Amino acid sequence: MFMPNQGLKLTALSVAITASIACPFAFADQDAPAMEVMQVKGSVLGNSEIADLKTYAGNRSIITHDKMERTAVRSIDTALQQIPGIKIKDETGTGVLPNVSVRGLDSSRSGYAQFLMDGIPMTLAPYGHTGQSLFPATLFMIDRIDVARGGASVQYGPNNVGGVINLISKPISTDWETTLNEKMTFFGSGKNLYDTNLSTGGAVNDDFSMRFDANFTKGESFRDHSDTDVKNIMLKTVWNIDSNNSIDANFQYYDAFSELPGALNTQAYEDDRTQSLRPNDEFNADTKRITVKYSHTLDDSSLYDYGELELLTFGNKSSRNFQWDFYNKNKDTDGDLGSHWGDTTQTATDLRNSPREFTVFGIEPKANIYIDGDITQHIIAGIRYVNEDISYQLNETDNTTLVTTSPRDWHMDTNAMAYYISNELGFFDDKLTLTPGIRLEDVRMEFTNLGQGYSQDNHVTEWLPGITLGYEFSDSWFAYTNAQRSLRTPQISQLWPEGQTLESELAWNYEAGVRFTPTDTSSLTLAAYRIDFENKAEYDKDISLFVNIGETRNQGIELEGTYSPESLPDLSLTGAYNYLDTEQLEGEFAGNQLPYVSKHQLSASVLYSFDQVDLGLMAYYYSKSFADLANSVEENDAGTAGEIPDYTVVNFNISTEIFKQNDQGLKVGLSVNNLFDNEYYFRGLDVSPAGRVAAPGRSFSLDLTYNF
Structure with a gap:
């Protein structure tokens, strides 16, 4: 029953939240006694721990560091293939440029995947450039990966149609610890890749702790023209000022170079x-x-039982540049006038490059309030401001005359305000939870075509409501349903030519599921989902522009389970299945599937330990898919269309600690990726879109880790 004083609490609380967001330091009192610590999540995703999954009102998976090591994954994107509903196109074999698709949403540069690092947007620009064409994360620095496919849009918008992928960096230990790691991957034919890693950190004193991580990746992947050189350096610090106040600060420098082997025409692929x-x-x-x-x-306070204020600031200054061969059919009178600009059967006429510069700043004050009572309330409210300054160029050099022109010289300045609030209401001792929430996105984009001398404004204002409902039937059974509206604003690459009126992409996401957790190490989740796009944007190759193709639908079923028998606690079995049905509902190809979508996905892993030896076996399968909106079965001459065959990959890992004394230890591991050397491919990507992109074959990795 609702207590009368709760109404007074909530009324007064709305004033308190407003005041605290406007002035986050107003309530600071360093001399006040510390309150009793309550286990209240400061965000929808909590701390992204396994324990958070049990009563989360949406479908969600967490890949632990131990599981990533023991399933022989090479990179962050390959690790994600264990999650139902996720598919990648591995164009490099190194993880430098991930192409991640969530629930059938386009995977090119992971433009529809909302990546976070410790809850902070990872993308170059959260509004105007959502593609991960710079991915400042490497596997060694990641402790676990949290994939929430639904129920998080109110707090983590925009671009979360498929959900949120939160990469959690390694924590700072209490005692000072240092780890040295060397991973050597052998692809054959003298192609080797080396990962050198250093991590050191711990408590400096009672109030301050820090962690320094450095990762250097250098060598070649499995194909010719695949030299790679990556440097990733990060410093994490935590300063506990007193029992009420703390500051977390992270600093990172990331630099990457990679040759891109690109796509092959059919004959070349079959030859080598x-x-x-x-x-x-x-x-x-x-x-x-x-x-x-x-x-x-x-x-x-009499207003609440627990309260926390947070002020987050983040920023990045970034640059990235692609260079690629370009075939201009208008310059080749002897060539095939019907071929594609990326067709490798033709000789390139030009060399293109596309440098882009980014300066992004964001600030987000947030309040987290918990009110106990017959009906508990957990309120999260915040405001976020993001400014994006993006410079976008396209340069083209004629291979014959060496004359360089600039077909595109663009700039976009974005000022985005987001306001959000949600309130998790708990009934019957929190067995039943109802969480309504709403987010307002107010985005102002000023696009300037410097080369052609015109500007145009794009103002997007959207209300994004969401609601989740969860019910805990017992300690083992939990059911949920949720609905949320999601937004993806037009990208800088889409706002042309003059007068182009590309609309924002809007979608309604729906989920319902049940989770069975009989023990801490065993669980089973079944979820059904549906994504209804109102105005999906796709690239029209005939007119070389992005257009809104209208309504599309993605719907499916995800099943995921983990089992560890009590009689064999060192054995862990995991399996997952995803059925995904997509359809274009409007336009020329209404009734067809969306490109690159596999209807069926299966994955399984077996982990077992005996006599201090850890064994891991993982396999995944994806069914066939199409490469174009027309769902063409036959491969065309350029290789831009045609059915993509199904494929299966099996990975194996064995590791053991060969030396252990006090705090020192030496661990060695051997893994085999694509154990049976299955050959499969994807269709061309981004700067090499015509032809087949070979996926990595079998490789062997030796992993040495020394802790002290």
Whole structure:
């Protein structure tokens, strides 16, 4: 029953939240006694721990560091293939440029996947450039990966149609610890990749702790023209000012270079799938990122039972550049006038590059309030401001005359305000939870075509409501349903030519599921989902422009389970299945499937330990898919269309600690990726869109880790 004083609490609380967001330091009192610590989540995703899954009102999976090690994953994107509903196109074999699709949403540069690092947007620009064409994360620095496919849009918008992928960096230990790691991957034919890693950190004193991580990746992948050089350096610090106040600060520098072997025409693929016919394709990028979070625990009050204020600031200064061969059919009178500009059967006439510069700043004050009572309330409210300054160029050099022109010279300035609030209401001792929430996005984009001398404004204002409902039937059974509206604003690459009126992409997401957790190490989840796009944007190759193709539908069923028998606690079995049905509901190809979508996905893993030896076996399967909106079965001459066959990959890992004394230890591991050397491919991507992109074959990795 609702208590009368709760109405007074909530009325007064709305004033308190407003005041605290406007002035986050107003309640600070360093001399006040510390309040009793309550286990209240400061965000929808909590701390992204396994324990958070049990009563989360949406479908969600967490890949632990141990599981990533023991399933022989090479990179963050390959690790994600264990999650039902996720598919990747591995164009490099190194994880430098991930192409991640969630629930059938386009995977090119992971433009529809909302990646976060410790809750902070990872993308170059959260509104105007959502593609991960610079991915400042490497596997060694990641402790676990949290994939929430539904129920998080109110707090983590925009671009979360498929959900949120939160990468959690390694924590700072209490005692000072240092880890040295070397991973050597052998692809054959003298192609080797080396990962050198250093991590050191711990408590400096009672109030301050830090962790320094450095990762260097250098060598070649499995194909010709695949030299890679990546440097990733990060410093994490935590300063506990007193029992009520703390500051977390992260600093990162990331620099990446990678040659891109690109796509192959059909004959070249069949002759030698490891060769490259794109000798000038390459990628350069660097970024400097900083995040500072101030947290203040509110003292006891009659208004609430627990309160916390947070002020988050984040920013990055980044650049990235692609270079690629370009075939201009208008310059080749002897060529095939019907061929594609990326067709590797033709000789390139030009060399293109596309440098982009980004300066992004964001600030987000947030309040987290908990009110106990017959009906508990957990209120999260915040405001976020993001400014994006993006420079976008396209340069083209004629291979014969060496004359360089600039077909595109664009700039976009974005000022985005987001306001959000949600309130998790708990009934019957929190067995039943109802969480309504709403987010308002107010985005102003000023697009300037410097080359052609015109500007145009794009103002997007959208209300994004969401609601989740969860019920805990017992300690083992939990059921949920949720609905949310999601937004993806037009990208800088889409707002042309003059007068172009591309609309924002809007979608309604629906989920319902049940989770069975009989023990801490065993669980089973069944979820049904549906995504209704109102005005999906797709690239029209005939007119070389992005257009809104209208309504589309993605719907499916996800099943995921983990079992560890009590009689064999060192054995863990995991299996997952995803059925995904997509359909274009409007336009020329209404009734067809969306491109690159596999209707069926299966994955399974077996982990077992005996006599201090850890064994891991993982396999995944994806069914066939199409490469174009027309769902063409036959491969065309350029290789831009045609059915993509199904494929299966099996990975194996064995590791053991060969030395252990006090705090020192040496661990060695051997893994085999694509154990049976299955050959499969994807269709061309981004700067090499015509032909087949060979997926990695079998490789062997030796992993040495020394802790002290």
